[in-house]
Amino acid sequence: MTLDGLVESALPRALEELGRLVAVPSVAAKGEDMEPCAGLVADLLRAHGLEAHLAATDGGPPVVFAEDRSAGPDAPTVLFYNHYDVQPAEPYHLWDSPPFTLDIRDNIAYGRGTSDDKGHIVCRLMALDALRAANGGRLPVNVKFLIEGEEEISSVHLPAWMEANANILNADVCVWEFGGVDDQGHPQIICGLRGIAYFELHARTIAYDAHSGVGGSLFPNAAWRLVWALATLKDENERILLPGHYDTVKPATDDDMALLAALPSEEEWLKREFGIGQFLGGATGVEYQRRAVFEPTCTICGLDSGWQGEGAKTVLPARASAKLDFRLVPDQDPETVRQSLRAHLDAHGFTDIEVRYLGGQRPGRVDPHHPMVSLCAETAREVYGKEPALIPLVGGSGPIHPFVAGLRQPVVTCGVGYPGSRAHAPNENLRLSDLLLGAKHTARFLGALSEGPPAPSQATFAQ
C-alpha cells in the first residue's frame, strides 16, 4: 500500500481517538480536566508505540513528553510541538451540537478542539502509523512530542520548563502545532508568529453597587472609569497610544512584502465569512496582507460591569473589568508592554485602574528560505497538488520564541486547519479531507527528511 493509502486506512482509529480527546473539556482558562486530558494523550501516544510520560511544570498543568528514538543516532530527529488544552466553548447556545461531543456531519467533525489542537495530535499519530507500516514497522526518523496544556492561555509555564529540559528537546526541526490550507486550498507554510501580552483591567470605585439616582452625581462609577481609561489606549484610527509602543517594531522588509504579494488572498473570503464591507483602514491587496500581520494590535476581548440582564436596572456599578490582548510584532516584548501600560494609565490619571498581567509571549520568526522550510513546502506541493503559500508571519501567537531563539530549531508547519475552522469560536470543526491531507503531508515530510538533510532550495512558492 502507498504511504497515502496507509494514512487513509488510519482514519477510523484517528476519529475514534479524536472523539475521546474532544470529550475531555480541557479548557485551560478554567483549569479543569487538564490532568485527565494529559493522561489520555500519554495513553494514546503509548498505544501508538511511543514512550510517554507526564512532566510536571512549575505551577501549570503537566507537559506530555514522548519519544521514539529507534531510528538511531544517525537518523534525523523531529520534535512535534502540540497542545492538549482548548479554548472555552461559551456561548454554548451558538453551537449546533454539544461542544465536547465529537459530531461528524457531511464529512466534517465538529467539537471544541477538533482543529485547535486535538485534531493535529491525531494527525501526527496517523502519519507515524503510516510511516511505520511503510517502513517495516519502524520509524525512519526519531520523533519527540512536546504536548503542553496552556497554549490557549499564553503557555505561561512552558518557556521555563523548556529551558530546564533543553537537554531532552534537541531535534533537527520542529513541526508546529498548526497548519493547513487557505480558502483556495493552498497549503500554508508559516514562518513566524506574533507575540502577545494579555491583561485584565479592573476598576473598583465604591464598596457595592449603588442606586444610580442616589450616586449618579456623587459616586465614581467603575464602568465610566474603565471606559475612559480604555479610550486613552487606542484611537479610532487603530493607533495604539502607549508611549514607545512602536519603537522596536521591525517593519516588513522588501523580501517580506514580496512574499506577501505572492500569497493567495483571503480578503474576499474573510469579508464574506464575517460580513464585513471593508477592513480597518480600508486595507486591501498587499496592504491588507501587511496590515493583517505586521501591525501591532490592541483588542478588547471582553467587557464586564453592572447589570447585563434584560431591561433596565438603575444601578451604578462598583466594579468593571476588561480583557485586553496586545498582539506583538518583532521585536516587541510583552514585558515592555506591561510596564508602558501601567505608566500610561498612571500618566493619564488612572492610577485607580488595576492591571493584571495574565501572560505574554515574544514574537518569533524563521527564515523563509531555510532548507527545512523548503523541504516542507516541496512535500506539501506533492501532497496537495497546489503551490504552497509561504507566509512570513501570521497574526496569531504561540510559544515560538523558546523554540527558534532558545532551542535554535527551525519550525515548519503541516496541518489540518482551514479558514472556516472556527478555532476559538462556536462550531469549531475539522474537514476530514483536511485531516487526511495534513497527515499525508506530515508523513511525507518525515519520509523525505529520512532520506538525508535537505539541500538549500530554490523552490518557488504560490504566485
Add this chain to the structure above:
Amino acid sequence: MTLDGLVESALPRALEELGRLVAVPSVAAKGEDMEPCAGLVADLLRAHGLEAHLAATDGGPPVVFAEDRSAGPDAPTVLFYNHYDVQPAEPYHLWDSPPFTLDIRDNIAYGRGTSDDKGHIVCRLMALDALRAANGGRLPVNVKFLIEGEEEISSVHLPAWMEANANILNADVCVWEFGGVDDQGHPQIICGLRGIAYFELHARTIAYDAHSGVGGSLFPNAAWRLVWALATLKDENERILLPGHYDTVKPATDDDMALLAALPSEEEWLKREFGIGQFLGGATGVEYQRRAVFEPTCTICGLDSGWQGEGAKTVLPARASAKLDFRLVPDQDPETVRQSLRAHLDAHGFTDIEVRYLGGQRPGRVDPHHPMVSLCAETAREVYGKEPALIPLVGGSGPIHPFVAGLRQPVVTCGVGYPGSRAHAPNENLRLSDLLLGAKHTARFLGALSEGPPAPSQATFAQ
C-alpha cells in the same frame, strides 16, 4: 388603645403579609410573576376591607386599583401610589439570605422589596387598620390605591393608563410610594423627583466572534466601537456632552439652596457606607447637597461584551452593549435626550451604534410650601420626635409628572426607608422600627387630614 398602639399591634400580620409579597419574585425587568403578584396585592387589599381589582394596561402588567370611599363625599380623599414590582436580585451570591425569602435578623427584615416597595404597601395597610380601629371600624378619609408593576422599569405604561382613568383617580393629596428617615433619624419630606431616560447601546460589527490574532488588525471590534462611542458622551469632569443637554436645566433657586442648606447632611454617612474618600468634583456642604440632585447625570449601568470568564480568551467580540441611565432635572425631557443622543452619536461617526430606548420619565416637583406638605411635616414631627427634613428634589426618579402635572395633585411622603435600605442592591432590608414609624406617620397624616383641610403653614423644618 392609642393610634400608635394600634399600629404596633398590626405588626405581626404585616410581617406575615410582607413575607408573602417578598416570596413572589416580581422583577419587572424580567416580566415574570407580575400577574401573580398583582393578584396577591389585590387579595391583601380586599382582606383589609378595600374594594380592589386588577386593571389591564396597554402592554404592561396590570395596575391594582383599590378604594374605600365609605368616609363619604364630604371627607377628603387620599390616593396612595405604590408599586408591586422589584429590581432584579442579581448577583445572588452577594446576599446573606435568599433574596425572595423574608428573613428577619436583629429586628431587620431582609429580602428584595422589603423596602422598595412591598414594605411600603404593608405600611399603608397597617395605618389603615389602626385608623379603622381607632374610628369605630370606619376610615375617617376616603382612600384609593394605585399600585403599578413597572416602577423599576420607568413606569412605561402608567402615564397612558392614568390619563385614560383620570376620572377615578381624583384625590386631595397623593401619598408617594417611598419616604423615611435620613442617617440621623430625621423624617424626610420629599417635594420632587428627577426624571430619567434609560437606553441600551448596541454595537455589532462582524457576523460572529473572531480570533483576535486573525481579526485584530482588520476587523472592527464591537467592544472598541462601544468604548469610543461612550467616551464621547461624558468627560472625566462628569460634563455630559450631548448638544443642548443643559439648555432647559433650571438651576436651584435661592429658596432651594436655603432648603438644601437646612438639611441634615448624609455626606459622612455615604462616604463611610460606600468607602469613598471624596465625592465627584470634591463636592461638600451645600454644594454636595446641590450636586446630588440638581445636576443631570449620565450613568453607565452595565457593560457586556466578549469573554467575561476566568483567564485569557483571545477573542474579538462581534457584539457589545451598554446600559445607560440619564437622570433629568427640571425641565429636561427624556424625548429630547433620546433625539440628541442619536444625533450626537451620528455626528461623531457612530451611526453603527444602535440606540434602544427602554423608557423615560419627566421630572416633577411640588411646592415645598404647599399646605399638604406642611401637614405631612407637622405629623412627621409628632411621630418621629425630630425635625423633618424638607427636601426640594431627590436624586431618584418616578412617575411623579402625571400626578403633579396631569392630576394636579400635591404629593407627600410617609415612608419606611433609611439610607442603609440597599434598595436596588443585595441585602435590601427594612428596619422594623422604621416600618412602625412609617405606619404611624401615615396613620397620623390621614387622621389630621380628616379634621379638615390644612391651613397655609409657617412650619419650620430641620435646621
